[in-house]
Amino acid sequence: xxxxxxxxxxxxxxxxxxxxxxxxxxxxxxxxxxxxxxxxxxxxxxxxxxxxxxxxxxxxxxxxxxxxxxxxxxxxxxxxxxxxxxxxxxxxxxxxxxxxxxxxxxxxxxxxxxxxxxxxxxxxxxxxxxxxxxxxxxxxxxxxxxxxxxxxxxxxxxxxxxxxxxxxxxxxxxxxxxxxxxxxxxxxxxxxxxxxxxxxxxxxxxxxxxxxxxxxxxxxxxxxxxxxxxxxxxxxxxxxxxxxxxxxxxxxxxxxxxxxxxxxxxxxxxxxxxxxxxxxxxxxxxxxxxxxxxxxxxxxxxxxxxxxxxxxxxxxxxxxxxxxxxxxxxxxxxxxxxxxxxxxxxxxxxxxxxxxxxxxxxxxxxxxxxxxxxxxxxxxxxxxxxxxxxxxxxxxxxxxxxxxxxxxxxxxxxxxxxxxxxxxxxxxxxxxxxxxxxxxxxxxxxxxxxxxxxxxxxxxxxxxxxxxxxxxxxxxxxxxxxxxxxxxxxxxxxxxxxxxxxxxxxxxxxxxxxxxxxxxxxxxxxxxxxxxxxxxxxxxxxxxxxxxxxxxxxxxxxxxxxxxxxxxxxxxxxxxxxxxxxxxxxxxxxxxxxxxxxxxxxxxxxxxxxxxxxxxxxxxxxxxxxxxxxxxxxxxxxxxxxxxxxxxxxxxxxxxxxxxxxxxxx
Numbered sequence: 001x002x003x004x005x006x007x008x009x010x011x012x013x014x015x016x017x018x019x020x021x022x023x024x025x026x027x028x029x030x031x032x033x034x035x036x037x038x039x040x041x042x043x044x045x046x047x048x049x050x051x052x053x054x055x056x057x058x059x060x061x062x063x064x065x066x067x068x069x070x071x072x073x074x075x076x077x078x079x080x081x082x083x084x085x086x087x088x089x090x091x092x093x094x095x096x097x098x099x100x101x102x103x104x105x106x107x108x109x110x111x112x113x114x115x116x117x118x119x120x121x122x123x124x125x126x127x128x129x130x131x132x133x134x135x136x137x138x139x140x141x142x143x144x145x146x147x148x149x150x151x152x153x154x155x156x157x158x159x160x161x162x163x164x165x166x167x168x169x170x171x172x173x174x175x176x177x178x179x180x181x182x183x184x185x186x187x188x189x190x191x192x193x194x195x196x197x198x199x200x201x202x203x204x205x206x207x208x209x210x211x212x213x214x215x216x217x218x219x220x221x222x223x224x225x226x227x228x229x230x231x232x233x234x235x236x237x238x239x240x241x242x243x244x245x246x247x248x249x250x251x252x253x254x255x256x257x258x259x260x261x262x263x264x265x266x267x268x269x270x271x272x273x274x275x276x277x278x279x280x281x282x283x284x285x286x287x288x289x290x291x292x293x294x295x296x297x298x299x300x301x302x303x304x305x306x307x308x309x310x311x312x313x314x315x316x317x318x319x320x321x322x323x324x325x326x327x328x329x330x331x332x333x334x335x336x337x338x339x340x341x342x343x344x345x346x347x348x349x350x351x352x353x354x355x356x357x358x359x360x361x362x363x364x365x366x367x368x369x370x371x372x373x374x375x376x377x378x379x380x381x382x383x384x385x386x387x388x389x390x391x392x393x394x395x396x397x398x399x400x401x402x403x404x405x406x407x408x409x410x411x412x413x414x415x416x417x418x419x420x421x422x423x424x425x426x427x428x429x430x431x432x433x434x435x436x437x438x439x440x441x442x443x444x445x446x447x448x449x450x451x452x453x454x455x456x457x458x459x460x461x462x463x464x465x466x467x468x469x470x471x472x473x474x475x476x477x478x479x480x481x482x483x484x485x486x487x488x489x490x491x492x493x494x495x496x497x498x499x500x501x502x503x504x505x506x507x508x509x510x511x512x513x514x515x516x517x518x519x520x521x522x523x524x525x526x527x528x529x530x531x532x533x534x535x536x537x538x539x540x541x542x543x544x545x546x547x548x549x550x551x552x553x554x555x556x557x558x559x560x561x562x563x564x565x566x567x568x569x570x571x572x573x574x575x576x577x578x579x580x581x582x583x584x585x586x587x588x589x590x591x592x593x594x595x596x597x598x599x600x601x602x603x604x605x606x607x608x609x610x611x612x613x614x615x616x617x618x619x620x621x622x623x624x625x626x627x628x629x630x631x632x633x634x635x636x637x638x639x640x641x642x643x644x645x646x647x648x649x650x651x652x653x654x655x656x657x658x659x660x661x662x663x664x665x666x
Contacts, residue, residue, distance in 0.1 A: 110231030273394030280560035390544030438479030
């Protein structure tokens with residue numbers, strides 16, 4: 001038990017299984033863990049007291065519910081990795097005195113810290129920092145939280161720590177906060193809200209991966225910093241498993257496979273973050289677009305097209321320019337023949353254009369819902385260090401739709417959009433999908449448009465639709481768009497990584513800004529509500545994730561080349577061309593390999609090219625008017641007539657791997 005416990009007061013702690021434990025007031029989370037078992041105490045990262053994560057050293061002051069957080073939970077990983085970022089900063093300060101520290105958050109897979117240092121870090125430095133982190137962990141240093149007035153903290157970081165970045169955070173970001181928290185780790189101290197590990201000893205294994213350039217607060221006009229990425233674990237076994245998964249991820253890297261399979265290219269001559277689709281990649285993109293366009297047609301969507309640029313006033317009206325100006329390309333200034341200046345912006349979003357299409361004529365309540373859909377290319381000026389092939393690009397195409405509906409139609413339309421998104425993910429093989437209801441942060445109202453009443457209603461609508469669709473969701477406070485709450489779909493790929501892809505958003509704000517209306521049954525004008533919906537999200541990002549999820553082994557209906565005809569010898573080349581032509585006429589994407597190579601090598605190379613079917617023809621097949629069919633990664637499928645084989649492939653293409661077709665409420 002902790003020292004100096006108040007023996008006069010006993011508190012009741014209720015555990016997740018409903019059991020209760022009496023403990024003296026002042027007991028800590030670590031005391032609770034030890035009461036349950038020493039193994040749990042060793043594995044404990046933090047504790048939830050009445051649903052809020054706090055340090056294991058935090059004293060109890062009242063009856064409460066308690067749940068130990070371990071590394072196995074998402075919260076536990078975040079706390080562990082955030083603590084590891086502090087330990088890394090501690091190690092850097094010992095090895096490279098004078099270094100200053102910006103932001104050091106936990107991320108999806110590990111952590112990073114932005115560092116200002118005269119020393120230019122190298123790969124050798126990373127290994128030295130790893131060793132020092134393990135040395136600090138071996139010291140078993142308690143990680144101690146201290147709360148102090150913000151004004152006092154400013155003075156502390158100005159005179160004791162001499163860290164201008166923490167001073168700026170305290171005087172700017174936290175200017176409305178009266179009391180802040182610091183975490184002490186031996187001779188190292190950082191500004192942080194916590195919670196953190198009980199001791200540095202919990203860290204048993206660490207790997208630092210790479211160094212990239214960054215800017216303080218993401219502002220290119222500010223100081224250049226060095227960002228070091230890493231990951232840490234409570235056991236060496238977990239690190240080895242993670243490194244093994246990373247090796248598999250390298251094999252699946254969409255940039256590597258995109259080059260090998262000739263899907264897309266990136267060229268500095270065209271521009272960073274501007275991917276170009278090669279013929280085979282274009283086939284995948286066209287098939288995905290055709291698939292969604294047909295589903296949208298069935299569900300009552302109307303196609304539109306909008307330009308790649310627009311007058312800057314359009315985006316000022318929508319709010320995209322002031323809200324997202326940091327991530328947009330600079331305005332284009334144009335002078336007409338009379339010298340009058342106009343400013344245009346590369347289109348950052350499709351929605352303002354769609355709002356003008358809706359308002360181009362008077363709408364009746366009988367016309368609603370109006371569902372406008374577009375595969376529209378948009379542009380964002382992402383930092384060069386953040387670019388990542390297709391999954392983080394500067395030019396990308398969104399499968400955007402905007403649904404304009406009456407209040408009595410809203411929840412039904414949200415449900416229909418959820419249904420469509422689920423169908424898309426199921427068709428593409430994403431079976432593990434998490435759903436986040438992204439709500440606004442009521443403590444930071446300046447980030448959002450609209451009134452508090454509007455946000456209350458919009459969030460109520462989103463919850464109602466999610467409950468009706470029986471979605472198991474979690475809440476993300478502060479994750480909403482500036483104009484409304486969202487339903488964000490987060491898929492887990494074959495390697496267990498999470499990717500935020502599709503989204504459904506409810507918007508009461510834009511109808512006001514664009515003065516959208518319809519004539520109701522009472523003859524008066526009313527405001528429609530807008531639903532922003534994109535099942536794929538970004539076509540580039542979605543395909544990049546799909547490449548890595550499938551390792552380039554696309555389902556038959558999506559494969560750029562669905563089959564290759566492989567003649568065994570030259571004397572059956574003509575028969576091979578007949579088979580190829582028959583398949584081509586049937587609509588199958590097929591190639592003919594007439595190279596002077598042995599059939600074994602042709603099969604191996606077709607396997608490496610990840611072609612779903614190999615159609616092998618020799619003298620026996622020629623004489624019988626048949627083919628021998630072989631499936632990628634599986635092997636021989638048997639002998640078929642040309643017609644039987646063609647029908648087999650066409651049936652599989654049409655099914656898209658699904659046993660049932662979707663229902664629609666449109």
